[in-house]
Amino acid sequence: MEPSPSDAELIARSVAEPELFGTIFERHHATVHGYLRRRLGSEAADDLLGETFTQALRARGRYTPRHETCRPWLLGIAAHLIANHRRGESRRLAALQREAGRLAFPAGFDGLPSSVAGELVGELRRLAPRDREVLLLHAWAELGYAEIAEALDIPVGTVRSRLHRAREQLRRRLEPAATGGCHAG
Amino acid sequence: MPADELDLEILRALRGPDAPPPGEARERAAARLFAAIDAERGPARPRRGRGPIRLAAVLVVVGLAGAGYAVFKPADPAAGVICATDVAETPSGLQAPLERGGPTATCAALWRRGLVDPRRRRAPAQLTACDSGGGAVFVFPAGGDVCARVGMQPAADRTTGEERRFIAMRKRLVRWFMRQGDGYVSFARGEAQVRRELRRSRLVGWEIRRGRPASPGARPRPCASLYFQWGSVTLVPMERHRGP
Numbered sequence: 001m002e003p004s005p006s007d008a009e010l011i012a013r014s015v016a017e018p019e020l021f022g023t024i025f026e027r028h029h030a031t032v033h034g035y036l037r038r039r040l041g042s043e044a045a046d047d048l049l050g051e052t053f054t055q056a057l058r059a060r061g062r063y064t065p066r067h068e069t070c071r072p073w074l075l076g077i078a079a080h081l082i083a084n085h086r087r088g089e090s091r092r093l094a095a096l097q098r099e100a101g102r103l104a105f106p107a108g109f110d111g112l113p114s115s116v117a118g119e120l121v122g123e124l125r126r127l128a129p130r131d132r133e134v135l136l137l138h139a140w141a142e143l144g145y146a147e148i149a150e151a152l153d154i155p156v157g158t159v160r161s162r163l164h165r166a167r168e169q170l171r172r173r174l175e176p177a178a179t180g181g182c183h184a185g
Numbered sequence: 186m187p188a189d190e191l192d193l194e195i196l197r198a199l200r201g202p203d204a205p206p207p208g209e210a211r212e213r214a215a216a217r218l219f220a221a222i223d224a225e226r227g228p229a230r231p232r233r234g235r236g237p238i239r240l241a242a243v244l245v246v247v248g249l250a251g252a253g254y255a256v257f258k259p260a261d262p263a264a265g266v267i268c269a270t271d272v273a274e275t276p277s278g279l280q281a282p283l284e285r286g287g288p289t290a291t292c293a294a295l296w297r298r299g300l301v302d303p304r305r306r307r308a309p310a311q312l313t314a315c316d317s318g319g320g321a322v323f324v325f326p327a328g329g330d331v332c333a334r335v336g337m338q339p340a341a342d343r344t345t346g347e348e349r350r351f352i353a354m355r356k357r358l359v360r361w362f363m364r365q366g367d368g369y370v371s372f373a374r375g376e377a378q379v380r381r382e383l384r385r386s387r388l389v390g391w392e393i394r395r396g397r398p399a400s401p402g403a404r405p406r407p408c409a410s411l412y413f414q415w416g417s418v419t420l421v422p423m424e425r426h427r428g429p
Binding site for chain 1: 192
Protein backbone atom coordinates (compact mmCIF):
# COMPACT_ATOMS: atom_id res chain seq x y z
CA MET A 1 0.00 0.00 0.00
CA GLU A 2 1.32 3.42 -0.96
CA PRO A 3 2.25 5.46 2.12
CA SER A 4 0.33 8.62 2.91
CA PRO A 5 2.08 11.81 1.86
CA SER A 6 4.02 13.50 4.62
CA ASP A 7 2.87 16.79 6.13
CA ALA A 8 5.72 18.58 4.36
CA GLU A 9 4.72 17.13 1.00
CA LEU A 10 1.08 18.06 1.48
CA ILE A 11 1.92 21.59 2.54
CA ALA A 12 4.22 22.04 -0.44
CA ARG A 13 1.53 20.76 -2.81
CA SER A 14 -1.09 22.90 -1.13
CA VAL A 15 0.65 26.05 -2.33
CA ALA A 16 -0.71 25.27 -5.79
CA GLU A 17 -3.70 23.25 -4.60
CA PRO A 18 -4.90 24.86 -1.40
CA GLU A 19 -7.66 22.30 -0.81
CA LEU A 20 -4.98 19.80 0.16
CA PHE A 21 -4.45 21.85 3.29
CA GLY A 22 -7.67 20.20 4.43
CA THR A 23 -5.71 17.03 5.06
CA ILE A 24 -3.41 18.95 7.39
CA PHE A 25 -6.54 20.05 9.23
CA GLU A 26 -7.77 16.47 9.38
CA ARG A 27 -4.52 15.21 10.80
CA HIS A 28 -3.90 17.83 13.44
CA HIS A 29 -7.08 19.67 14.42
CA ALA A 30 -7.72 17.51 17.49
CA THR A 31 -4.19 18.06 18.81
CA VAL A 32 -4.33 21.80 18.24
CA HIS A 33 -7.78 22.06 19.80
CA GLY A 34 -6.61 20.03 22.78
CA TYR A 35 -3.71 22.37 23.41
CA LEU A 36 -5.87 25.47 23.01
CA ARG A 37 -8.48 23.99 25.35
CA ARG A 38 -5.94 23.21 28.04
CA ARG A 39 -4.50 26.70 27.84
CA LEU A 40 -7.64 28.80 27.43
CA GLY A 41 -10.69 26.63 28.04
CA SER A 42 -13.20 25.13 25.64
CA GLU A 43 -14.93 28.24 24.46
CA ALA A 44 -11.81 30.10 23.37
CA ALA A 45 -10.39 26.90 21.91
CA ASP A 46 -13.49 26.50 19.74
CA ASP A 47 -12.97 30.03 18.46
CA LEU A 48 -9.25 29.83 17.87
CA LEU A 49 -9.13 26.44 16.17
CA GLY A 50 -10.25 27.83 12.82
CA GLU A 51 -8.09 30.91 13.24
CA THR A 52 -4.99 28.76 13.82
CA PHE A 53 -5.50 26.81 10.61
CA THR A 54 -6.49 29.88 8.61
CA GLN A 55 -3.26 31.60 9.67
CA ALA A 56 -1.32 28.44 8.89
CA LEU A 57 -2.89 28.35 5.43
CA ARG A 58 -1.71 31.89 4.79
CA ALA A 59 1.79 31.13 6.09
CA ARG A 60 2.23 27.79 4.31
CA GLY A 61 4.43 29.28 1.60
CA ARG A 62 7.02 30.08 4.27
CA TYR A 63 6.83 26.68 5.97
CA THR A 64 10.21 25.01 6.29
CA PRO A 65 9.92 21.37 7.33
CA ARG A 66 12.27 20.49 10.14
CA HIS A 67 10.41 17.48 11.47
CA GLU A 68 8.33 14.66 10.08
CA THR A 69 5.20 16.30 11.39
CA CYS A 70 4.07 19.92 11.11
CA ARG A 71 2.54 19.72 14.60
CA PRO A 72 5.20 22.00 16.14
CA TRP A 73 4.59 24.64 13.49
CA LEU A 74 0.82 24.55 14.07
CA LEU A 75 1.22 24.65 17.84
CA GLY A 76 3.55 27.63 17.43
CA ILE A 77 0.79 29.49 15.59
CA ALA A 78 -1.64 28.48 18.33
CA ALA A 79 0.85 29.70 20.95
CA HIS A 80 0.99 33.07 19.23
CA LEU A 81 -2.80 33.35 19.42
CA ILE A 82 -2.77 32.25 23.05
CA ALA A 83 -0.31 35.06 23.79
CA ASN A 84 -3.05 37.52 22.83
CA HIS A 85 -5.33 35.99 25.44
CA ARG A 86 -3.42 36.54 28.66
CA ARG A 87 -6.56 37.37 30.61
CA GLY A 88 -8.29 34.29 29.28
CA GLU A 89 -5.34 32.15 30.27
CA SER A 90 -5.25 33.70 33.70
CA ARG A 91 -8.92 32.82 34.22
CA ARG A 92 -8.30 29.31 32.97
CA LEU A 93 -5.36 28.78 35.33
CA ALA A 94 -7.34 30.19 38.23
CA ALA A 95 -10.10 27.65 37.50
CA LEU A 96 -7.52 24.88 37.17
CA GLN A 97 -6.03 25.86 40.51
CA ARG A 98 -9.45 25.55 42.15
CA GLU A 99 -10.05 22.15 40.55
CA ALA A 100 -6.57 20.86 41.25
CA GLY A 101 -7.47 19.71 44.76
CA ARG A 102 -9.64 17.00 43.23
CA LEU A 103 -6.88 15.78 40.97
CA ALA A 104 -6.13 12.07 40.97
CA PHE A 105 -2.37 11.81 41.21
CA PRO A 106 -0.51 9.33 39.10
CA ALA A 107 0.41 6.04 40.72
CA GLY A 108 3.42 6.41 42.94
CA PHE A 109 2.41 9.81 44.30
CA ASP A 110 -0.41 8.71 46.58
CA GLY A 111 1.22 10.19 49.64
CA LEU A 112 1.21 13.74 48.37
CA PRO A 113 -1.09 16.24 50.06
CA SER A 114 -4.04 17.28 47.90
CA SER A 115 -2.93 20.89 48.00
CA VAL A 116 0.23 20.21 46.00
CA ALA A 117 -1.32 20.39 42.56
CA GLY A 118 -3.05 23.66 43.41
CA GLU A 119 0.22 25.12 44.65
CA LEU A 120 1.93 24.01 41.49
CA VAL A 121 -0.69 25.68 39.32
CA GLY A 122 -0.30 28.80 41.43
CA GLU A 123 3.39 28.76 40.64
CA LEU A 124 2.61 28.13 37.00
CA ARG A 125 0.61 31.36 37.01
CA ARG A 126 3.60 33.22 38.39
CA LEU A 127 5.99 32.02 35.68
CA ALA A 128 7.08 34.45 33.01
CA PRO A 129 4.75 33.90 30.03
CA ARG A 130 7.56 32.84 27.71
CA ASP A 131 8.83 30.31 30.26
CA ARG A 132 5.31 29.00 30.81
CA GLU A 133 4.84 28.60 27.07
CA VAL A 134 7.92 26.41 26.75
CA LEU A 135 6.99 24.36 29.80
CA LEU A 136 3.44 23.70 28.63
CA LEU A 137 4.45 22.88 25.07
CA HIS A 138 6.66 20.26 26.69
CA ALA A 139 4.25 18.96 29.34
CA TRP A 140 0.87 19.40 27.64
CA ALA A 141 1.68 19.19 23.93
CA GLU A 142 4.47 16.65 24.44
CA LEU A 143 6.93 18.45 22.18
CA GLY A 144 10.65 17.80 22.43
CA TYR A 145 13.26 20.54 22.71
CA ALA A 146 13.87 20.79 18.97
CA GLU A 147 10.16 20.82 18.25
CA ILE A 148 9.56 23.62 20.75
CA ALA A 149 12.40 25.54 19.14
CA GLU A 150 10.64 25.20 15.81
CA ALA A 151 7.28 26.14 17.26
CA LEU A 152 8.51 29.33 18.87
CA ASP A 153 11.26 30.07 16.37
CA ILE A 154 13.95 30.26 19.03
CA PRO A 155 17.26 28.38 19.41
CA VAL A 156 17.24 24.99 21.14
CA GLY A 157 19.59 26.38 23.78
CA THR A 158 17.00 29.00 24.67
CA VAL A 159 14.39 26.27 24.99
CA ARG A 160 16.64 24.39 27.39
CA SER A 161 17.32 27.42 29.54
CA ARG A 162 13.65 28.50 29.70
CA LEU A 163 12.51 25.00 30.52
CA HIS A 164 15.19 24.62 33.17
CA ARG A 165 14.23 27.96 34.74
CA ALA A 166 10.52 27.13 34.73
CA ARG A 167 10.98 23.68 36.23
CA GLU A 168 13.35 24.97 38.89
CA GLN A 169 10.69 27.45 39.96
CA LEU A 170 8.05 24.72 40.15
CA ARG A 171 10.31 22.28 41.96
CA ARG A 172 11.11 24.85 44.64
CA ARG A 173 7.39 25.00 45.34
CA LEU A 174 7.15 21.21 45.45
CA GLU A 175 10.16 20.46 47.61
CA PRO A 176 8.44 20.74 51.00
CA ALA A 177 5.56 18.54 49.84
CA ALA A 178 7.81 15.94 48.30
CA THR A 179 9.74 15.58 51.56
CA GLY A 180 6.65 15.20 53.71
CA GLY A 181 5.58 18.82 53.95
CA CYS A 182 8.00 19.66 56.77
CA HIS A 183 10.32 22.63 56.75
CA ALA A 184 13.64 22.27 58.58
CA GLY A 185 14.21 24.41 61.61
CA MET B 186 8.76 7.35 39.03
CA PRO B 187 11.72 9.63 39.79
CA ALA B 188 10.96 12.41 42.25
CA ASP B 189 12.64 14.99 40.05
CA GLU B 190 9.93 14.36 37.47
CA LEU B 191 7.20 15.19 39.95
CA ASP B 192 6.53 18.64 38.50
CA LEU B 193 6.03 17.27 34.99
CA GLU B 194 3.96 14.35 36.20
CA ILE B 195 1.57 16.62 38.07
CA LEU B 196 1.33 18.93 35.08
CA ARG B 197 0.56 15.97 32.84
CA ALA B 198 -2.11 14.81 35.26
CA LEU B 199 -3.61 18.30 35.15
CA ARG B 200 -3.71 18.15 31.38
CA GLY B 201 -6.81 16.00 31.54
CA PRO B 202 -8.02 13.47 29.00
CA ASP B 203 -7.61 13.84 25.27
CA ALA B 204 -10.91 14.50 23.59
CA PRO B 205 -11.78 15.57 20.07
CA PRO B 206 -13.34 19.00 19.69
CA PRO B 207 -17.14 19.08 19.70
CA GLY B 208 -18.69 18.53 16.29
CA GLU B 209 -19.94 22.10 16.03
CA ALA B 210 -16.52 23.57 16.84
CA ARG B 211 -14.84 21.29 14.34
CA GLU B 212 -17.28 22.21 11.61
CA ARG B 213 -16.99 25.91 12.27
CA ALA B 214 -13.20 25.71 12.15
CA ALA B 215 -13.28 23.69 8.93
CA ALA B 216 -15.79 26.04 7.38
CA ARG B 217 -13.58 28.98 8.22
CA LEU B 218 -10.51 27.30 6.75
CA PHE B 219 -12.20 26.29 3.54
CA ALA B 220 -13.84 29.64 3.10
CA ALA B 221 -10.33 31.13 3.37
CA ILE B 222 -9.13 28.66 0.75
CA ASP B 223 -11.96 29.66 -1.50
CA ALA B 224 -11.38 33.35 -0.91
CA GLU B 225 -7.68 32.90 -1.69
CA ARG B 226 -8.33 31.40 -5.08
CA GLY B 227 -11.19 33.69 -5.97
CA PRO B 228 -14.64 32.41 -6.76
CA ALA B 229 -14.50 32.88 -10.50
CA ARG B 230 -10.96 31.84 -11.34
CA PRO B 231 -10.77 28.83 -13.59
CA ARG B 232 -8.85 25.95 -12.09
CA ARG B 233 -6.86 24.06 -14.68
CA GLY B 234 -9.80 23.47 -16.92
CA ARG B 235 -12.00 22.03 -14.20
CA GLY B 236 -14.29 25.01 -14.11
CA PRO B 237 -14.74 27.48 -11.28
CA ILE B 238 -13.63 26.23 -7.95
CA ARG B 239 -16.46 25.23 -5.72
CA LEU B 240 -16.85 26.48 -2.26
CA ALA B 241 -15.92 23.59 -0.03
CA ALA B 242 -17.44 24.91 3.14
CA VAL B 243 -16.76 22.01 5.44
CA LEU B 244 -14.34 19.15 5.10
CA VAL B 245 -13.69 17.27 8.26
CA VAL B 246 -12.25 13.87 8.85
CA VAL B 247 -14.09 12.19 11.58
CA GLY B 248 -13.83 9.41 14.02
CA LEU B 249 -17.32 8.49 13.08
CA ALA B 250 -18.12 6.77 16.31
CA GLY B 251 -17.53 10.16 17.95
CA ALA B 252 -20.19 11.62 20.16
CA GLY B 253 -20.60 14.62 17.89
CA TYR B 254 -22.58 12.61 15.42
CA ALA B 255 -25.13 11.55 17.95
CA VAL B 256 -26.54 15.07 17.94
CA PHE B 257 -27.42 15.16 14.24
CA LYS B 258 -31.03 14.77 13.31
CA PRO B 259 -31.78 11.94 10.86
CA ALA B 260 -31.20 12.77 7.20
CA ASP B 261 -30.31 16.40 7.78
CA PRO B 262 -29.07 17.80 4.45
CA ALA B 263 -27.26 20.53 6.37
CA ALA B 264 -25.19 17.87 8.13
CA GLY B 265 -23.73 17.02 4.73
CA VAL B 266 -22.26 13.77 3.59
CA ILE B 267 -19.48 11.62 4.95
CA CYS B 268 -17.29 10.18 2.23
CA ALA B 269 -16.07 6.99 3.89
CA THR B 270 -12.73 5.51 2.93
CA ASP B 271 -13.57 2.03 4.17
CA VAL B 272 -16.62 -0.15 4.65
CA ALA B 273 -17.29 -0.42 8.36
CA GLU B 274 -19.91 0.53 10.89
CA THR B 275 -17.58 3.23 12.17
CA PRO B 276 -15.50 4.09 9.11
CA SER B 277 -12.92 6.78 8.61
CA GLY B 278 -14.03 9.47 6.26
CA LEU B 279 -14.32 13.03 5.19
CA GLN B 280 -17.36 15.12 6.03
CA ALA B 281 -18.33 17.62 3.40
CA PRO B 282 -21.30 19.79 2.55
CA LEU B 283 -23.86 18.25 0.27
CA GLU B 284 -23.62 19.45 -3.32
CA ARG B 285 -26.58 19.78 -5.64
CA GLY B 286 -25.79 16.55 -7.49
CA GLY B 287 -26.53 14.45 -4.41
CA PRO B 288 -24.43 12.41 -1.98
CA THR B 289 -22.50 10.14 -4.34
CA ALA B 290 -21.80 12.95 -6.83
CA THR B 291 -20.52 15.08 -3.94
CA CYS B 292 -18.13 12.39 -2.79
CA ALA B 293 -17.05 11.40 -6.30
CA ALA B 294 -15.88 14.97 -6.91
CA LEU B 295 -13.96 15.01 -3.64
CA TRP B 296 -12.33 11.65 -4.40
CA ARG B 297 -11.23 12.96 -7.81
CA ARG B 298 -9.61 15.98 -6.20
CA GLY B 299 -7.61 13.78 -3.83
CA LEU B 300 -9.38 15.20 -0.80
CA VAL B 301 -10.86 11.98 0.52
CA ASP B 302 -7.60 10.08 0.13
CA PRO B 303 -4.53 12.09 -0.91
CA ARG B 304 -2.93 8.90 -2.24
CA ARG B 305 -5.42 8.56 -5.06
CA ARG B 306 -7.13 11.04 -7.30
CA ARG B 307 -9.92 9.04 -8.80
CA ALA B 308 -13.34 8.08 -7.60
CA PRO B 309 -14.00 4.45 -6.67
CA ALA B 310 -15.84 2.46 -9.29
CA GLN B 311 -18.89 2.23 -7.05
CA LEU B 312 -20.22 4.63 -4.48
CA THR B 313 -23.33 4.01 -2.41
CA ALA B 314 -25.23 6.41 -0.17
CA CYS B 315 -26.49 5.03 3.15
CA ASP B 316 -28.52 6.62 5.92
CA SER B 317 -27.25 5.89 9.41
CA GLY B 318 -30.20 7.56 11.06
CA GLY B 319 -27.73 9.96 12.61
CA GLY B 320 -28.09 12.99 10.31
CA ALA B 321 -25.30 12.96 7.76
CA VAL B 322 -25.48 10.53 4.85
CA PHE B 323 -22.58 8.08 4.50
CA VAL B 324 -21.18 7.36 1.05
CA PHE B 325 -19.23 4.10 0.95
CA PRO B 326 -16.74 3.05 -1.75
CA ALA B 327 -18.69 -0.11 -2.55
CA GLY B 328 -21.89 -1.24 -4.15
CA GLY B 329 -24.49 -3.95 -3.68
CA ASP B 330 -25.77 -4.46 -0.19
CA VAL B 331 -23.15 -2.32 1.50
CA CYS B 332 -25.75 -0.36 3.49
CA ALA B 333 -27.14 -3.57 5.01
CA ARG B 334 -23.62 -4.81 5.74
CA VAL B 335 -22.92 -1.78 7.91
CA GLY B 336 -26.36 -1.74 9.50
CA MET B 337 -27.74 1.27 7.62
CA GLN B 338 -30.59 1.97 5.22
CA PRO B 339 -30.10 2.96 1.57
CA ALA B 340 -30.30 6.75 1.25
CA ALA B 341 -31.84 8.83 -1.51
CA ASP B 342 -29.10 9.86 -3.93
CA ARG B 343 -30.61 13.09 -5.14
CA THR B 344 -31.41 16.53 -3.85
CA THR B 345 -34.79 18.24 -3.70
CA GLY B 346 -35.42 21.74 -5.00
CA GLU B 347 -35.47 23.09 -1.47
CA GLU B 348 -32.15 21.40 -0.69
CA ARG B 349 -30.58 22.86 -3.82
CA ARG B 350 -31.73 26.33 -2.81
CA PHE B 351 -30.23 25.77 0.63
CA ILE B 352 -26.92 24.61 -0.86
CA ALA B 353 -26.69 27.69 -3.05
CA MET B 354 -27.63 29.94 -0.13
CA ARG B 355 -24.99 28.43 2.12
CA LYS B 356 -22.29 29.05 -0.45
CA ARG B 357 -23.35 32.64 -0.97
CA LEU B 358 -23.52 33.31 2.75
CA VAL B 359 -20.14 31.78 3.59
CA ARG B 360 -18.55 33.68 0.74
CA TRP B 361 -20.23 36.92 1.83
CA PHE B 362 -19.03 36.49 5.41
CA MET B 363 -15.45 35.90 4.30
CA ARG B 364 -15.52 39.03 2.17
CA GLN B 365 -16.58 41.18 5.10
CA GLY B 366 -13.38 41.87 7.00
CA ASP B 367 -11.97 38.39 6.60
CA GLY B 368 -14.97 36.67 8.08
CA TYR B 369 -15.53 39.00 11.02
CA VAL B 370 -19.05 40.34 10.80
CA SER B 371 -21.19 42.15 13.35
CA PHE B 372 -24.33 40.39 14.49
CA ALA B 373 -26.60 43.07 13.05
CA ARG B 374 -25.04 42.94 9.58
CA GLY B 375 -24.77 39.16 9.66
CA GLU B 376 -28.37 38.74 10.70
CA ALA B 377 -29.60 41.13 8.03
CA GLN B 378 -27.67 39.26 5.36
CA VAL B 379 -28.96 35.86 6.51
CA ARG B 380 -32.51 37.24 6.47
CA ARG B 381 -32.06 38.53 2.91
CA GLU B 382 -30.65 35.21 1.77
CA LEU B 383 -33.41 33.15 3.37
CA ARG B 384 -35.98 35.33 1.60
CA ARG B 385 -34.14 35.11 -1.71
CA SER B 386 -33.88 31.33 -1.36
CA ARG B 387 -37.57 30.97 -0.48
CA LEU B 388 -36.73 28.98 2.62
CA VAL B 389 -39.88 29.61 4.61
CA GLY B 390 -40.10 29.10 8.35
CA TRP B 391 -36.35 29.02 8.89
CA GLU B 392 -35.02 30.49 12.10
CA ILE B 393 -32.09 32.79 12.64
CA ARG B 394 -30.52 31.90 15.97
CA ARG B 395 -27.81 33.38 18.11
CA GLY B 396 -25.11 31.02 19.32
CA ARG B 397 -24.56 30.19 22.95
CA PRO B 398 -23.75 33.22 25.08
CA ALA B 399 -20.25 33.82 26.34
CA SER B 400 -19.55 32.23 29.70
CA PRO B 401 -20.00 34.43 32.78
CA GLY B 402 -17.10 36.80 33.11
CA ALA B 403 -15.94 36.39 29.53
CA ARG B 404 -15.55 39.46 27.38
CA PRO B 405 -18.43 40.13 25.01
CA ARG B 406 -17.62 38.79 21.58
CA PRO B 407 -18.83 41.16 18.95
CA CYS B 408 -18.39 39.18 15.74
CA ALA B 409 -20.38 36.36 14.26
CA SER B 410 -19.64 33.26 12.26
CA LEU B 411 -22.09 30.84 10.71
CA TYR B 412 -23.42 27.43 11.65
CA PHE B 413 -26.06 25.67 9.58
CA GLN B 414 -28.65 23.14 10.54
CA TRP B 415 -31.67 22.24 8.50
CA GLY B 416 -34.30 24.79 9.42
CA SER B 417 -31.97 27.28 11.05
CA VAL B 418 -28.92 29.41 10.56
CA THR B 419 -27.04 30.19 13.76
CA LEU B 420 -24.83 33.23 14.22
CA VAL B 421 -22.10 32.08 16.57
CA PRO B 422 -20.24 34.67 18.65
CA MET B 423 -16.53 35.01 18.01
CA GLU B 424 -13.74 37.46 18.60
CA ARG B 425 -11.65 39.21 16.02
CA HIS B 426 -8.06 38.03 15.86
CA ARG B 427 -5.12 39.45 14.07
CA GLY B 428 -2.36 37.49 12.45
CA PRO B 429 1.23 37.28 13.67
